Amino acid sequence: MRQVPAKLAAKLYGAAELIAERGIGDAKIDEIAEAAGIPRATLYYYFTGKDEILAFLLHDMLDLVAGEVGTAVAGTGTARDRLKAVVGAQLSVMLENPAVCRALVGELGRASRLPDLAKALQMAFHEPVERLLEEGVEDGTLRKLDNPFAAALSVFGAVTVAGLTHAVAGLSSDPATVANEVCDVILGGLQTET
Amino acid sequence: MRQVPAKLAAKLYGAAELIAERGIGDAKIDEIAEAAGIPRATLYYYFTGKDEILAFLLHDMLDLVAGEVGTAVAGTGTARDRLKAVVGAQLSVMLENPAVCRALVGELGRASRLPDLAKALQMAFHEPVERLLEEGVEDGTLRKLDNPFAAALSVFGAVTVAGLTHAVAGLSSDPATVANEVCDVILGGLQTET
DNA sequence: GCCTATGCTGTACTGCAAGTACAAACTAGC
DNA sequence: GCTAGTTTGTACTTGCAGTACAGCATAGGC
Numbered sequence: 333m334r335q336v337p338a339k340l341a342a343k344l345y346g347a348a349e350l351i352a353e354r355g356i357g358d359a360k361i362d363e364i365a366e367a368a369g370i371p372r373a374t375l376y377y378y379f380t381g382k383d384e385i386l387a388f389l390l391h392d393m394l395d396l397v398a399g400e401v402g403t404a405v406a407g408t409g410t411a412r413d414r415l416k417a418v419v420g421a422q423l424s425v426m427l428e429n430p431a432v433c434r435a436l437v438g439e440l441g442r443a444s445r446l447p448d449l450a451k452a453l454q455m456a457f458h459e460p461v462e463r464l465l466e467e468g469v470e471d472g473t474l475r476k477l478d479n480p481f482a483a484a485l486s487v488f489g490a491v492t493v494a495g496l497t498h499a500v501a502g503l504s505s506d507p508a509t510v511a512n513e514v515c516d517v518i519l520g521g522l523q524t525e526t
Numbered sequence: 527m528r529q530v531p532a533k534l535a536a537k538l539y540g541a542a543e544l545i546a547e548r549g550i551g552d553a554k555i556d557e558i559a560e561a562a563g564i565p566r567a568t569l570y571y572y573f574t575g576k577d578e579i580l581a582f583l584l585h586d587m588l589d590l591v592a593g594e595v596g597t598a599v600a601g602t603g604t605a606r607d608r609l610k611a612v613v614g615a616q617l618s619v620m621l622e623n624p625a626v627c628r629a630l631v632g633e634l635g636r637a638s639r640l641p642d643l644a645k646a647l648q649m650a651f652h653e654p655v656e657r658l659l660e661e662g663v664e665d666g667t668l669r670k671l672d673n674p675f676a677a678a679l680s681v682f683g684a685v686t687v688a689g690l691t692h693a694v695a696g697l698s699s700d701p702a703t704v705a706n707e708v709c710d711v712i713l714g715g716l717q718t719e720t
Numbered sequence: 721g722c723c724t725a726t727g728c729t730g731t732a733c734t735g736c737a738a739g740t741a742c743a744a745a746c747t748a749g750c
Numbered sequence: 751g752c753t754a755g756t757t758t759g760t761a762c763t764t765g766c767a768g769t770a771c772a773g774c775a776t777a778g779g780c
Contacts (some may be wrong), residue, residue, distance in 0.1 A: 357551025360737065373758050381739070412717055465716070475718050482707035483716065485691055486684035490712075493683025494676065513676035518684075521715025522659070522677065523606055524669050555767065567729050575768070 334378050336388060343368045345432070348389055352434035356386045386435065390449060393432045397425045398456035405460045411468030412519065418464065419487075419518075420511040422457060423495050427507045430499035437496050457491075458484050490518055528572050530582060537562045539626070542583060546628035550580045580629065584643060587626045591619045592650035599654045605662030606713065612658065613681075613712075614705040616651060617689050621701045624693035631690050651685075652678050684712050 336344075347368040351359050361382055365372040379385050404417035426433045462484040468474020477483045494514050498505060530538075541562040545553050555576055559566040573579050598611035620627045656678040662668025671677045688708050692699060 479707050483711045486711040489683040489687025490680035517677045517680040519717040523713040
């Protein structure tokens with residue numbers, strides 16, 4: 333895969349909706365080319381095929397998530413506050429790029445075939461959250477859990493599915509509201525005081 | 527789609543691994559036929575194409591989930607206990623059918639294109655959980671939340687992603703352990719007492 | 721035991737879309 | 751205006767999904 337010029341990358345996003353809607357398998361390369369406003373031959377000049385186009389889009393978005401999440405983690409405040417910020421950051425990116433985000437989830441099941449993608453996801457979200465959980469134990473704002481790895485997984489799931497559902501259904505698309513709803517559950521828990 | 531005989535359905539599960547691994551788009555119909563031990567022509571006798579084969583497998587598993595979850599919801603005990611049972615039920619089915627489960631998630635992004643699938647998922651998990659949350663408020667074992675719909679979504683996400691990750695990675699595949707980890711987070715929450 | 725309806729399977733064919741090849745046109749730096 | 755790299759149009763090859771259909775198997779009625 334050649335170095336993709338920024339101008340071309342921007343145009344590619346014009347095809348994200350199509351890919352998300354029909355899946356990479358059912359979207360014809362000619363349609364992608366047309367939707368993006370890029371000649372077919374040019375696509376093949378930069379990418380070896382459809383899959384690589386998809387991989388490029390996904391990677392691009394994950395970089396975005398990783399950046400925002402990184403900023404949130406590095407911010408000031410308690411670990412709990414920063415965890416909230418992380419959730420908000422991920423949801424912001426997701427809801428601002430609903431099409432790419434849908435495409436991403438559509439390929440999640442193939443994660444084992446796309447080790448790069450799985451790793452990028454890990455770096456972008458999972459690892460920072462796990463670290464925050466540890467810091468929260470230290471500063472006393474988060475509860476100590478038996479299995480922080482599993483906890484980070486659950487947090488990731490809750491955030492991702494919430495984001496995806498809103499992205500697909502186009503529900504109340506305010507990231508802040510969604511973030512609050514998710515945080516309410518994962519921070520406060522569902523049960524009454526024991 | 528013709529009525530599929532049980533014997534044939536059972537054989538089809540032999541191809542689930544292949545489909546999950548390569549995605550329905552990249553799995554050739556001849557390979558599916560071979561993996562399942564069913565002649566190609568017979569597949570086309572029962573199904574109109576690849577997509578229908580996938581849809582059949584997914585629907586089959588969702589029925590399974592719906593059944594188990596239904597049993598768990600209808601059981602005895604507090605709403606909180608039954609919520610735990612629901613989580614356990616979903617994880618059991620997922621970890622017993624990791625391949626189909628991966629295939630399902632691989633097609634989640636297309637949910638908007640497969641309204642049947644989205645609806646089945648809704649019925650199988652989301653709706654029962656939302657109901658349990660209400661009952662929990664009544665019997666005092668679960669906290670009253672601003673937005674039970676969003677909460678059910680988060681629960682679904684946490685459970686599904688945990689199940690999927692274990693299914694894909696083949697981690698500690700004991701459903702009960704995974705269920706405990708997930709429940710610990712979603713019931714108890716992450717934050718310390720305020 | 722035969723006959724008929726329906727289920728099942730092998731084989732040959734069609735059509736579509738992915739990907740390739742390549743030459744012509746364009747652009748930028750020198 | 752020469753050269754190296756980029757961009758695009760067009761024509762071609764190939765592989766797979768899906769179709770058509772004929773022949774074989776099986777079961778149930780008589």
